[in-house]
Amino acid sequence: MRIAVVGMGIIGGSFCKAIKKHTDHYVIGINRTQATLKKALADGAIDEIGDEKSLSSADIIILALYPGAAVEYVERNGEYIKKGAIVTDSAGIKADICPKLKALSEKFGFKFVGSHPMAGKETNGYVSSDGDLYNGASYIIVPCGADGEAVKTLSSLAVDIKFGMVKITTPEEHDRMIAFTSQLPHVLACAYVLSPCCKNHVGFSAGSYRDVSRVANINAELWSELFMENREPLIAELDTLIDNIHAITDAVKASDTDRIKELLNKAHKTKEELGE
Amino acid sequence: MRIAVVGMGIIGGSFCKAIKKHTDHYVIGINRTQATLKKALADGAIDEIGDEKSLSSADIIILALYPGAAVEYVERNGEYIKKGAIVTDSAGIKADICPKLKALSEKFGFKFVGSHPMAGKETNGYVSSDGDLYNGASYIIVPCGADGEAVKTLSSLAVDIKFGMVKITTPEEHDRMIAFTSQLPHVLACAYVLSPCCKNHVGFSAGSYRDVSRVANINAELWSELFMENREPLIAELDTLIDNIHAITDAVKASDTDRIKELLNKAHKTKEELGE
Numbered sequence: 001m002r003i004a005v006v007g008m009g010i011i012g013g014s015f016c017k018a019i020k021k022h023t024d025h026y027v028i029g030i031n032r033t034q035a036t037l038k039k040a041l042a043d044g045a046i047d048e049i050g051d052e053k054s055l056s057s058a059d060i061i062i063l064a065l066y067p068g069a070a071v072e073y074v075e076r077n078g079e080y081i082k083k084g085a086i087v088t089d090s091a092g093i094k095a096d097i098c099p100k101l102k103a104l105s106e107k108f109g110f111k112f113v114g115s116h117p118m119a120g121k122e123t124n125g126y127v128s129s130d131g132d133l134y135n136g137a138s139y140i141i142v143p144c145g146a147d148g149e150a151v152k153t154l155s156s157l158a159v160d161i162k163f164g165m166v167k168i169t170t171p172e173e174h175d176r177m178i179a180f181t182s183q184l185p186h187v188l189a190c191a192y193v194l195s196p197c198c199k200n201h202v203g204f205s206a207g208s209y210r211d212v213s214r215v216a217n218i219n220a221e222l223w224s225e226l227f228m229e230n231r232e233p234l235i236a237e238l239d240t241l242i243d244n245i246h247a248i249t250d251a252v253k254a255s256d257t258d259r260i261k262e263l264l265n266k267a268h269k270t271k272e273e274l275g276e
Numbered sequence: 277m278r279i280a281v282v283g284m285g286i287i288g289g290s291f292c293k294a295i296k297k298h299t300d301h302y303v304i305g306i307n308r309t310q311a312t313l314k315k316a317l318a319d320g321a322i323d324e325i326g327d328e329k330s331l332s333s334a335d336i337i338i339l340a341l342y343p344g345a346a347v348e349y350v351e352r353n354g355e356y357i358k359k360g361a362i363v364t365d366s367a368g369i370k371a372d373i374c375p376k377l378k379a380l381s382e383k384f385g386f387k388f389v390g391s392h393p394m395a396g397k398e399t400n401g402y403v404s405s406d407g408d409l410y411n412g413a414s415y416i417i418v419p420c421g422a423d424g425e426a427v428k429t430l431s432s433l434a435v436d437i438k439f440g441m442v443k444i445t446t447p448e449e450h451d452r453m454i455a456f457t458s459q460l461p462h463v464l465a466c467a468y469v470l471s472p473c474c475k476n477h478v479g480f481s482a483g484s485y486r487d488v489s490r491v492a493n494i495n496a497e498l499w500s501e502l503f504m505e506n507r508e509p510l511i512a513e514l515d516t517l518i519d520n521i522h523a524i525t526d527a528v529k530a531s532d533t534d535r536i537k538e539l540l541n542k543a544h545k546t547k548e549e550l551g552e
Contacts, residue, residue: 053484061550082380085309167479177480180473185484188464190543191520195513197456198546204453205441206394208461211487217547219539224533225395231528237471238525244519249514252507267466270474271493272470 003157004028004050004058006073008036009120011090012064013129018161023120025157028054036126041081044130055080060088060157061110066222067091067229071100078108086150088115092178093229094171098144111150114142115165116174118182124219135162142171179233185240186223188236189216279433280304280326280334283347284312286397287366288340289405292321294437297407301433304330312402319406332354336364336433337542342498343367347376354384362393362426368454369505371448375421387426390418392450393439394458400495412440418447455509460517461485462499463510465492 003019005012008031016027029046031037048054055061055077063070070089074081075115081087087110091097098114105112119137121128139158143151155166169177192198193216201209227234244263251259279295284307292303305313313325316370324330331337331353339346346365350357357363363386367373381388381542395413397404415434419427431442433505445453468474469492477485492534503510527535 139427179470181477181481181485185488187524190540193543193546194520195456195516201457205457208491209457211490212461214487215484215541218540218544220537220544223540224536227528227536228533240471244470248463252503259497260500260503264466264494264499267469267492268496269496270469
């Protein structure tokens with residue numbers, strides 16, 4: 001297959017590298033900054049430097065852009081996409097952009113299958129991309145009405161490039177779960193390091209500080225966009241989190257050791273039942 | 277030196293193993309459950325199975341017990357401790373127990389130097405102990421008026437068994453910082469996994485879920501005691517955390533993207549300035 005990857009950041013660059021590493025597919029790289037494409041070509045991450053006109057030769061198009069930019073890109077360049085080609089995004093939110101991309105797929109005659117590779121790093125850009133970034137990670141597919149064959153093609157590609165599992169779901173379930181698994185930890189890590197104590201932690205900290213604070217090294221631009229685009233599910237999870245922190249805090253304030261123990265045990269059991 | 281380690285859990289067991297691995301000191305193990313001592317002896321983690329009477333031959337006594345149990349142990353067995361011996365605890369809180377152990381040191385004629393090894397795992401007991409647990413970790417010393425020689429002896433031992441840094445501080449500063457670096461992440465991880473979404477996270481989660489939730493696999497007995505014994509500093513940090521989560525939540529609810537970005541950027545800068 002000929003696969004076009006649009007956007008040479010960490011996500012797109014990692015797709016290119018993983019596809020070249022694990023499959024025989026032909027990879028066309030498309031990116032605003034040409035220097036990055038030259039680097040990717042020199043690295044063997046792509047077979048060809050492309051532009052919007054190259055879209056017409058692609059069987060699969062992976063959009064690795066910010067959510068809003070992915071929709072704009074297809075609005076602008078949809079006419080170049082081959083009829084029947086599979087187009088997927090990589091966006092971290094689905095309910096907002098999937099219907100837009102679905103509508104564009106009907107307008108331009110391609111097959112849209114939403115997807116979200118569950119991997120990342122604290123650092124960004126092509127320089128952080130890695131052919132092993134997706135090893136063992138989950139690849140979430142949001143079919144949005146696409147035919148089973150298109151879903152199967154994308155799902156096989158994910159397995160071929162070493163994703164550890166493919167999860168098929170709806171845009172709404174995706175966004176509700178992602179609010180919990182991804183956005184909430186980012187809010188929580190940021191809120192945590194905003195304590196005035198944080199700057200003096202060295203010498204007093206160990207693994208729990210390191211792990212809980214890790215994702216506070218955040219891309220504020222990207223994540224404020226993700227938060228806003230998944231506003232409702234995120235607010236619901238934030239309210240639940242605040243309630244649960246209040247429950248523990250109230251028990252500590254009331255010196256109610258039994259209640260603290262009960263809440264901590266409930267958390268412990270949750271992790272234990274998950275085998276974590 | 278002859279070093280007695282009281283308590284063969286993960287902390288005490290790891291001290292024994294690290295001392296045997298990296299030094300020529302003679303290690304006496306003391307524990308309620310005799311089977312654990314036999315296992316430690318067979319493992320070469322200790323040179324001798326001891327009891328309270330063995331305390332009289334020890335130059336250094338490391339108490340690796342729950343905070344309350346450490347005080348009780350010395351109250352009950354202080355008479356056996358050699359005059360001038362160094363006694364240290366390993367407790368995760370200091371302002372509450374250091375004065376008690378200091379008073380006991382005056383009564384029984386030993387030198388008390390508080391300490392707190394900043395390392396642990398999600399699992400407990402001798403079975404989880406590890407001669408490399410302390411490699412690179414911070415060893416916090418709270419002198420509580422002990423002479424410089426005693427502090428130096430303990431500090432050299434810490435460096436010999438591969439702690440990465442020794443931090444000397446007061447009980448109050450210790451407790452304030454530990455509330456932030458250690459207790460707060462435990463509250464936060466527990467509150468996080470209490471969301472009803474948690475049990476369905478598989479397939480939707482990646483590194484941020486894994487890291488933020490890790491310490492929710494908590495020892496509820498130990499941590500509820502630690503929370504209660506460090507109640508005031510912990511409440512202050514919890515209130516700060518709740519304020520900061522509210523600040524981000526309010527901005528999301530108000531769709532105030534600039535404010536979200538400002539708060540996330542502040543968090544990002546904090547981590548960046550710390551070189552993390």
